Amino acid sequence: xxxxxxxxxLEAELKETKLRxxxxxxxxxxxxxxxxxxxxxxxxxGQQVFTLQGxxxxxxxLMETMSEGTLTVAVDGTILYCNQRFxxxxxxxxxxxxxxxxxxxxxxxxxxxxxALLAECGKxxxxxxxxLGTFEGGQVPVHISASPLRLQGQEGFCIVATxxxxxxxxxxxxxxxxxxxAIGTLAGGIAHDFNNILAAIIxxxxxxEEDLPPDSPSIPRIQRVLSAASRGTELVRQILAFSRKxxxxxxxxxxxxxxxEAIQLLRxxxxxxxxxxxxxxxxxxxILASPSEVQQILMNLITxxxxxxxxxxxxxxxxxxxxxxxxxxxxxDADIEPGEYVQIVxxxxxxxxxxxxxxxxxxxxxxxxxxxxxxxxxxxxxxxIVKSLHGTITVESEPGAGSTFRVFLPxxxxxxxxxxxxxxxxxxxxxxxxxxxxxxxxxxxGQAVLERLGYSVTALTDSTEALNxxxxxxxxxxxxxxxxxxxKLTGLQLARKLLTIRxxxxxxxxxxxxxxxxxxxxxxxxxxxxLIKPITRKELAExxxxxxxxxxxx
Amino acid sequence: xxxxxxxxxxxxxxTLTGSKDKKYVLRLYVAGATPRSTEAIVNIKKICEEYLxxxxxxxxxxxxxxxxxxxxxxxxxxxxxxxxxxLPLRRFIGSMYDVDxxxxxxxxxxxx
Numbered sequence: 001x002x003x004x005x006x007x008x009x010l011e012a013e014l015k016e017t018k019l020r021x022x023x024x025x026x027x028x029x030x031x032x033x034x035x036x037x038x039x040x041x042x043x044x045x046g047q048q049v050f051t052l053q054g055x056x057x058x059x060x061x062l063m064e065t066m067s068e069g070t071l072t073v074a075v076d077g078t079i080l081y082c083n084q085r086f087x088x089x090x091x092x093x094x095x096x097x098x099x100x101x102x103x104x105x106x107x108x109x110x111x112x113x114x115x116a117l118l119a120e121c122g123k124x125x126x127x128x129x130x131x132l133g134t135f136e137g138g139q140v141p142v143h144i145s146a147s148p149l150r151l152q153g154q155e156g157f158c159i160v161a162t163x164x165x166x167x168x169x170x171x172x173x174x175x176x177x178x179x180x181x182a183i184g185t186l187a188g189g190i191a192h193d194f195n196n197i198l199a200a201i202i203x204x205x206x207x208x209e210e211d212l213p214p215d216s217p218s219i220p221r222i223q224r225v226l227s228a229a230s231r232g233t234e235l236v237r238q239i240l241a242f243s244r245k246x247x248x249x250x251x252x253x254x255x256x257x258x259x260x261e262a263i264q265l266l267r268x269x270x271x272x273x274x275x276x277x278x279x280x281x282x283x284x285x286x287i288l289a290s291p292s293e294v295q296q297i298l299m300n301l302i303t304x305x306x307x308x309x310x311x312x313x314x315x316x317x318x319x320x321x322x323x324x325x326x327x328x329x330x331x332x333d334a335d336i337e338p339g340e341y342v343q344i345v346x347x348x349x350x351x352x353x354x355x356x357x358x359x360x361x362x363x364x365x366x367x368x369x370x371x372x373x374x375x376x377x378x379x380x381x382x383x384x385i386v387k388s389l390h391g392t393i394t395v396e397s398e399p400g401a402g403s404t405f406r407v408f409l410p411x412x413x414x415x416x417x418x419x420x421x422x423x424x425x426x427x428x429x430x431x432x433x434x435x436x437x438x439x440x441x442x443x444x445x446g447q448a449v450l451e452r453l454g455y456s457v458t459a460l461t462d463s464t465e466a467l468n469x470x471x472x473x474x475x476x477x478x479x480x481x482x483x484x485x486x487x488k489l490t491g492l493q494l495a496r497k498l499l500t501i502r503x504x505x506x507x508x509x510x511x512x513x514x515x516x517x518x519x520x521x522x523x524x525x526x527x528x529x530x531l532i533k534p535i536t537r538k539e540l541a542e543x544x545x546x547x548x549x550x551x552x553x554x
Numbered sequence: 555x556x557x558x559x560x561x562x563x564x565x566x567x568x569t570l571t572g573s574k575d576k577k578y579v580l581r582l583y584v585a586g587a588t589p590r591s592t593e594a595i596v597n598i599k600k601i602c603e604e605y606l607x608x609x610x611x612x613x614x615x616x617x618x619x620x621x622x623x624x625x626x627x628x629x630x631x632x633x634x635x636x637x638x639x640x641l642p643l644r645r646f647i648g649s650m651y652d653v654d655x656x657x658x659x660x661x662x663x664x665x666x
Contacts, residue, residue, distance in 0.1 A: 019642065027631060027647045035648030038585030038632040040617060049585060049617055049632075072587050080595045081587035084619065099582060099595055099614030154596065 069142070069161035072149060077102040077115070080156065089142070089163050092135035105132050107139070114144070118157060121146055129164065140165055191236045192485060195512035196439050198236070199534035201229045203445035206537050210452070233534055234292060250389075252412045255285040255294065255320055255342055262298040263318070270306055273313025280320045285342050288412040293385045300378040301346040301405050308350025308403060317347040323408060336392045340411040347404045353397040361395065382407075426538050427545035428454040431478035435459040436466040436494065437510070438486040446481065449537050455544070463489035467497055474502040479547060481540075484511035492517050492525060499526045506547040510535060578602075578610040578660070579639035585632035586618050590649040594633035597650035605662050 030036050038049055063070045069086030073079055078101055087094045090105060103111050110130045117126050125147035131139045141164040149158045205226045212219050263276060270276070287294075305316050323341045353361070357368060362383040386393045390410050397403035433455045435446040440461050447459040458477070460466045463486045470477060480498060484491035495507045508529040509522050519530040528547040531539065582598055584591035595614060602610045615623050617632050627636055629645075637644040637660060644659050657663035 016642065019644065023645050023647075030631070030648035033648070035590055035651070036631040036633070037588040037590040038617065040630055040632070072592065074592070074596050074599075076596075076599075078596055078599045080592040081584075081616070094619050095613045095615050098584070098616060099599060099612050101599075154593075156592070 069163070071097075071159050071161070073102055073146075073157045073159055075118075075155040075157075077111075086161060089140055089161065090132060090134050091138075096135060107131055107133065118146060121148055121157065132161070141168055192512035194232070194236050195533040196442065198229050198232050199512075200439075200441045200445060202226060202233070202534045202536060203442070203449060205229065207445075207448060207452070229534070237292060250288050250290050250293075252286050252288055253291060253294070255282070255287060255344070256280055258291060258294045259298060259318060259320060259344075262295060262302060266299070266302055266306070270316075271310075271313065274306060274309050275313075275315050277315055277317045279318070282320045282322045282342055284322060284340075284411060285320055286412050287342055287389070287409045289389050289409070293389065297344070297382050297385055297407060298346075300382045301344075301407070304378060304405075305346055305348035305350065305403070308348050308352070311351070314349035314402070315347075317345070319343075319345040319347075321345070322411070336408065337390065337410070341391070341408040342411050344407040344409070345404060346407075347402060349402040352399045352401050352403055354399050358395060358397055362393075426453070426541045428541065429544065429548060430454050430456070431548060432456045432458070432476060433544070434466060434470060434477045434480045436463055436481070436486070436491075437461065437483040438463070439483070442483070446540075449540065450544075453537075453541050453544075463487075463491075463494045467494060470498055471501055474505070477505065479506045479508070479544060481508045481510065481544075484509055484517050490517075492522065492527075495522075495527050496525055508543055508547055576609070576640045578606050578637065580610060580612045581627070581636040581638060582612065582614045583617050583623075583627070583629045583632050583634045583636070584614060586616055588632075591633045593649040593651065594635070597653070598635055598656070601650070601653060601656055601660075605657065605660075 027036075040049055063083050067085060069083065069089050071079055071082035071086050079098055082094065082097050084094065087097055090097060097105075102114070106114060114128070114130055117128060120126070125145060127143065127145040129141065129143050132142055134140055143162040143164055145160045145162075146157045147159075149156045205222055209219065209222045209226065212222065259278070259280070263278060267276065302316065302318070308314075309316065321343045323343045325336065325338045325341060361379050363380065383393060386407055386409070391408050393408070394406045395403060396406075433450055435443060435450065435457055436459075437443045437446060438461050443459040443461050447457045450457045458469070460469070463482070466480075466482070467489065470480070480495070482491040482494050486494075489497070491509045491511070495509060498505055498507065503526070506528045507526070508531060509517065509527045510531045510533055511517060512533040522530045529543045531543055535543075580598070580602070582594060584594060598612065602612055617623075617629065629636075631647050633647070633649060635646040635650060635656070637646075640661070646656060646659055650656055654663065658665050
């Protein structure tokens with residue numbers, strides 16, 4: 001049975017019906033008066049919008065599909081229309097933007113400037129760079145291009161907004177890489193000179209050591225000289241490492257012994273309030289790197305973790321695990337190739353980092369440490385090394401909750417020969433060697449060292465003179481050792497000329513530091529061996545042996 | 555003052571007092587950047603700022619981009635303004651150029 005309705009309910013229903021009737025009348029009146037420009041019709045294909053000006057459709061599609069933000073704005077700043085891209089830029093919905101004022105989304109200072117610009121915006125339009133506030137409270141840098149528009153008798157503007165965030169990020173990266181390059185060039189120049197100096201110290205030092213009687217009290221002293229010079233050599237290589245220009249010999253090596261060595265080395269300097277937890281769960285941990293590169297990564301990360309826990313102590317965690325990035329796995333770094341990686345995780349329970357600090361930690365010379373405590377080069381060096389090893393590094397941190405650094409390094413095949421430090425006998429020989437270096441001190445050293453190894457040597461400081469001598473009797477020499485950086489003819493140019501005269505002459509190219517030549521480039525030119533200065537007697541002897549062996553095998 | 559005039563003043567005052575503190579939730583359905591739609595945005599924005607400053611929420615919805623919303627509110631033409639709050643719900647169709655008509659509809663002005 002139908003419930004009896006109260007008079008109040010009936011009154012409300014009547015009122016509602018009257019309102020609907022009024023609305024219907026108003027709709028008809030609005031359509032008659034041309035106040036409506038779109039009708040929504042429910043049809044078999046769902047809801048369809050029919051505009052009374054179908055001509056706008058192509059422009060609408062164009063605007064909707066543009067990768068730039070587009071909008072129309074009334075003269076008072078009211079946003080009349082915007083496309084989806086613009087809404088995405090502001091991390092807002094279309095409803096949240098259309099109808100709001102431009103003033104609300106632009107910082108007040110910039111709005112005043114922009115308003116003045118719009119006021120003077122001529123037929124040709126106007127443009128400038130501004131910031132727009134996102135719904136989440138952030139800001140997005142944009143390039144705005146505005147053109148005057150007449151909207152049904154009212155003045156307005158058509159605006160195209162381009163998101164500059166990506167561009168600014170790229171510019172920042174470019175500046176960063178230019179800065180790194182400049183430092184690299186500077187370091188490279190210094191390294192070349194230093195390497196020549198160190199080569200002479202090590203070379204002659206080794207000779208002195210060899211000449212001394214076994215019971216001489218000077219032996220430990222000269223060994224100290226050699227050890228200090230070796231440290232100097234390592235330092236030069238480290239300076240070059242961060243700019244990724246280091247010419248290091250990379251061999252397959254296991255991480256575990258290097259990690260243990262680094263911990264042993266640092267343990268003594270860490271206070272007892274810091275506990276070290278080491279976990280090595282990687283079944284395979286062989287990577288292609290030089291030991292000094294791995295040491296630098298570990299030492300820098302561990303030292304930073306220690307610094308973060310200096311005040312209150314804590315736990316320093318080092319974990320080594322295997323990670324397999326499959327081609328379809330969501331790899332977080334676009335630069336990283338799918339494959340097997342060794343993951344080094346260094347965690348601390350220290351002070352953590354603020355987001356603004358975290359953003360800048362890989363920038364050269366950026367440091368939060370006090371004067372004398374840090375150079376701001378530690379993490380840039382780590383970053384440079386990791387990238388040059390085709391790996392990647394990530395960081396997670398929260399203020400007060402510690403930091404976690406993850407380094408992913410590509411695993412290498414373990415069947416390659418592992419780095420061995422076994423002492424080998426220095427090979428000797430009796431062949432005739434042409435030694436060319438523009439540094440008189442080094443030709444003197446080269447001659448003396450090679451003669452001691454049993455070779456007969458012709459040492460020259462002029463590369464053209466060397467070429468002439470070789471041309472006059474190409475079969476006179478069994479091997480040529482040339483420095484790369486020389487006036488007139490560089491080592492590489494000389495090598496090419498020598499090989500055109502005699503294509504089977506073994507050549508060893510030495511370099512202190514040079515951008516113009518790499519081991520690959522040297523090999524492509526037909527050079528047998530490539531050595532980085534300073535060269536020890538043993539390295540030189542082994543290299544000669546290999547170069548001559550290759551020749552005899554032919 | 556005649557009784558009729560006095561009654562009208564009372565109604566006017568009552569309307570003003572009644573709507574003084576009420577928060578308005580409005581939704582304007584537009585069809586992209588078509589002329590009437592842009593007109594409607596400008597007009598309703600002006601009305602809101604003048605008569606409802608600080609106590610209104612205006613949401614502008616493009617029926618092209620969100621047709622589902624339009625269906626839910628039985629919108630048959632654009633531009634259409636929907637007064638969702640205060641109740642009763644009211645719809646206004648057109649470019650909102652007739653300010654008096656809108657003010658009456660929004661209970662911001664007594665009906666003559």
